[in-house]
Amino acid sequence: FCVGDKFFLKNNMILCQTDYEEGLMKEGYAPQVR
Structure with a gap:
């Protein structure tokens, strides 16, 4: 688990x-993207 600006909820x-x-x-x- 990391701390940042964006988080996503996936598979609970x-x-x-x-x-x-x-x-x-x-x-x-x-x-x-790259």
Whole structure:
């Protein structure tokens, strides 16, 4: 669990932005940012 500006609720778990984005990438739904 990390402290930051953005949090996401997913599968009843609170994720910080980086964890959330990593989860999206693993699922194949991440937008192309870089």
